[in-house]
Every structure is written in C-alpha cells, then in structure tokens.
Amino acid sequence: MPTVSEQQRDLVGYGASPPRAAWPGGARVAVSLVLNYEEGGERNVLEGDPASEGFLHELVGAPPVVGGRELNVESMFAYGSRAGFWRIHRTLLAHGAPLTVYAVGQALARNPEAAKAMGAAGWEVASHGWRWIDYRHVPEEVERADMARSIATIEQLVGRRPVGWYTGRTSPRTRRLVVEEGGFLYDSDDYSDDLPFYVGTDEGQPHLVVPYTLDANDFKFLIVHGFTTADDMLTYLVDTYDTLHAEGADRPRMMSVGMHCRIIGRPGRIRALDGFLEHVARRGGAWIATREQIARHWLAAHPPETP
Template identity: 85%
Template sequence: MSEQQRDLAGYGAEPPHAAWPGGARVAVSLVLNYEEGGEQNVLEGDRTSEGYLHEIVGAPPVTGGRDLNVESMFAYGARAGFWRIHRTLAAHGAPLTVYAVGQALERNPAAAGAMGAAGWEVAGHGRRWIDYRHVPEEVERADIARTVETVGRLVGRRPVGWYTGRTSANTRRLVAGEGGFLYDSDDYSDDLPFYTEAGGRPHLVVPYSLDANDFKFLIVHGFTTADDMLAYLVDTFETLRAEGAERPRMMSVGMHCRIIGRPGRIRALDGFLKHVAARGGAWVATREQIARHWLATHPPAG
C-alpha cells in the first residue's frame, strides 16, 4: 500500500534545540506555489478540466471539454497575482521558496526569470499539477528529471528541494534516488525538520503546512477575508515564538499566485510580514537555508 511507515512518536516531549541563526525563536518559511499552466486541461490530453482550488468552490470539473472560467482564474495567478506577490515581497526584502510546476514555468518564462533575479529558492513541484498516486513509476521518475532540467534552464539554478503535494507511494524514494536534492517537504507532521529513511539512507524532511495556508480561502469553512488569514498567521507565529524561548520551532506559510495574489487577500501577507518584523525573534529563511542549517547542526545519526 505504501513504502512509508507511519511514525506517530517523532521527537516526543524533548525535541532538539534548533539553534537557528541569531538565536531566533522561530524559523519562518514563506512558500509560493506556482502551478498556473500545469493544471488539468483537456488541451493537455486530460479527461476533465481542473476541479480543485479555484474560486467556484465545489463546482464539478467539465468532462471532455474546457472550462474557460476556471482556466481564466488560473491565468490570473500567472498574469497578475504573481507580480502583486513579487512586489509585496520585494517591499519587505523577504526571502521566498517557490514550489514550481515545471510546465507552469515554461508557460511564463518571464516569471521564472523574475524568481531567479530575486534570488528566490525554486523547488520542484512536479512536471504538472496533478495527482501522482496512479502515475506509473517510470513516468513520475521522468517528470522529476524533466522538472529539474526546466528549473535549471529557466531560473538559472537546479532545485535542491521538492514538494509534489499529491504524492504516490514512490515519490520520496524517487526524489532521494535522483541524487541532487537536500530535502523534500511532502509531510505535515512536525514543527521541525527531521530525518526519515528513503532508498536505504537518511533523508531530510522539511515539513510543510496546510493550516497556515491561503488554500483555505477556497474550501468550505475556511478563510473568508484577509483578516481571517492574518489573524491565524499571527496566532500561529505568537504561539511558536513563545514556545521558542526554550525550544525554537519552524513555521511554514503556504501561498498560491491565484489566491493570495488577489487584491482583497494580499494584505494578509503584507500584514504578517510587518508583524514578524515588529515582534522580532524570527529568522525568515528559504527552505534550502533551513535544510542546510539542519544538515550542518543536526546531521543524521551515523
């Protein structure tokens, strides 16, 4: 059923001291999912249009045809939302990790170039934004390799991190076996990085978050206004900051171009960055920086 065994114990009552740079209590990782142009579409040979994470919540996908409304909502993320997020992060001088779908980058090379010019970390997020659970292993392996090539060519540097999101039982082993990745983030089980076994050797996991994530704007009973998301981000940060006085923690913030890139939502990102700067005690870092710190400070046993 799966190559991964469940670990429900983790670090237990005594997690390691993260020793973040500068004595920070919280390592804050901002993540932007760049998926627009890689979603399901009959133009790509898919059976249906995309039915997930768009503004018409709960609308069924169109079978055997295009949904032009949904296509245009995704296009907004690439055409306008990305650049609004880019301006906001530039105003704060905040580092970012991008989970980039390879085909989405190819559809908008100007955005890929802007990511590289900004010095953002660009991690792999699949060749396309699809569910890989039923994709043959050899196809998934080829998609990983092709995404590595695409990011390197368009951004200027190969990815060292990976996040599929909708994984297969083979994903982690294939990522570890590729040989060029420091970490993957296909996990939500902890507030700190940790090691697992993949391909017969230790493999670093930098866990992600779906609670401090703008995708909750597009699910039932999720966020409605920017204030909803901002309040949740601030509450999360303040809890981790307080705990971090003794045991520093990590916080992930998940975003999407077509979601928080909307004018009525961007204030959540702007307000959160202002709050973090005013409160102090945070190391705002890319996931690559967090992974390299963990590998150096807490190397795997043996």
C-alpha cells in the same frame, strides 16, 4: 527510523524533547514563506486530460467538465500568472523577504518572465513536479520522467537546479524517486512536525524532510468553512507565529506559510501577507529563510546519525 520503501507511520517523532534548533541569530522561529507556482500545469483537456481542473479555484464545489474546457476556471488560473504573481513579487521585495517557490515545471516554462524574476530576486525555486496533477495513479516511469523534466526546466529557466521537492499529491513511490535522483537536499511532502527530521532510506542514508503546512495556507480561502477575508488569514498567521514565538523561548520552532499566485495574489487578500510580515518585524525573533537555508542549517547543526 522508518524507511522510504516501508512508508511506516511515525506517531512519536521528537516527543516531549525536540532538538534545540539553534537557528541563526538565536531566532525563536524559522519562518518559511512558500509560493506555489502552478498556473499552466493544471488539468486541461488541451493537455490530453479527461476533464478540466476541479481543485483550488474560485468556483468552490463546481464539478470538473468531463471531456471539455471550463473557460472560467482557466481564466482564474491565468490570473495567478498574469497578475497575482507580480502583486506577491512586489510585496515580498518591499519587505526584503526571502521566498521558496514550489514551481510546477510546465507552468514555469509557460511564463519565462516570472522564472527570470524569481532568479533575479534570489528566491529558491524548488520543484513541484512537471504537472499540477495527482500522481497516485501515474506509472512509475512517467513520474520519474516528469521529475527529470521538471528539474531540467527549472535549471534552464532560473539558472540553478532545484534542491527541494514537493509534489503535494504524491504517489507511494515519490519519496523513493526523490532519494534515488540524488540531487535533492530535502523534500516537503509531510505535515507532521514543527521541525525538520530524517527518515531512513533503502540505501541506509538518512533523508531530510522539511515539513510543510496546510493550515497556515491561503488555500483555505477556497474551501468551505475556511478563510473568507484577509483578516481571517492574518489573524491565523499572527496567532500561529505568536504561539511558536512563545514556545521558542525554550526550544525554537519552524513556521511555514503556504501561498498560491491565484489566491493570495488577489487584491482583497494580499494584505494578509503584508500584515503578517509587518507583525513579524515588530515582534522580532524570526529568521525568515528559504527552505534550502533551513535544510542546510539543519544538516549542519543536527547531522543525521550514521546507521
């Protein structure tokens, strides 16, 4: 088992015989819906950043403005918190579907009403860092302080500290810092499997990884040759679920769906989420769960081996 400090690549995983997940109710697929809440934590010269945000907005391919503001991009991010979040909120409540929020601490602090709505809905709010930035070149002491600040902010605004972590653009130290913090059940900074798995730590205590996805993810609306219409994403989600559902007859699987307030929260895209939830309900065989629920189930059903 690779350790956190070694950052070794595991290209074998579970191999031909993955464990039987034993999801509740005999479900074939554990479905994890994830909403990235980032609006207000992105790069901006008002925050002391050297340039405006250049990633995941509607002006695909437009370079960041160095040393200045890009007001169009700022307003596109604001749409996510002002309107997109609430459209997604209404859709999920209508379906009674649980959700995990990857919340950027600074973004959540700038919209306490959204944070309150997340808590009232019973959603899991995991930490997505303090800022929505690339942490590869951030000093370790800054990354550690940002982690603590994000935890405290989520706990204050939602009423419960986060037990899940996802940075997205990690540093080589991120997982070690998550483990050292001591309060996390899992992290999701990995895309390498259809089931949770353990990695070793320097302290000898296995750490749980609940893998995420960048393929069944609405960010593909904002990349070249990605999704264009809601039907594109809906078709991909349905195909993914149906394949995992078929495989799950023998060995159940997990499916993640990644979303962003400013992306799928647009009126022309929300049908992808609504249609997918309708399909899953018709097809059956799903356990729609938060990532915390999946992590707690895995820890109980498949406890780590003692070194």
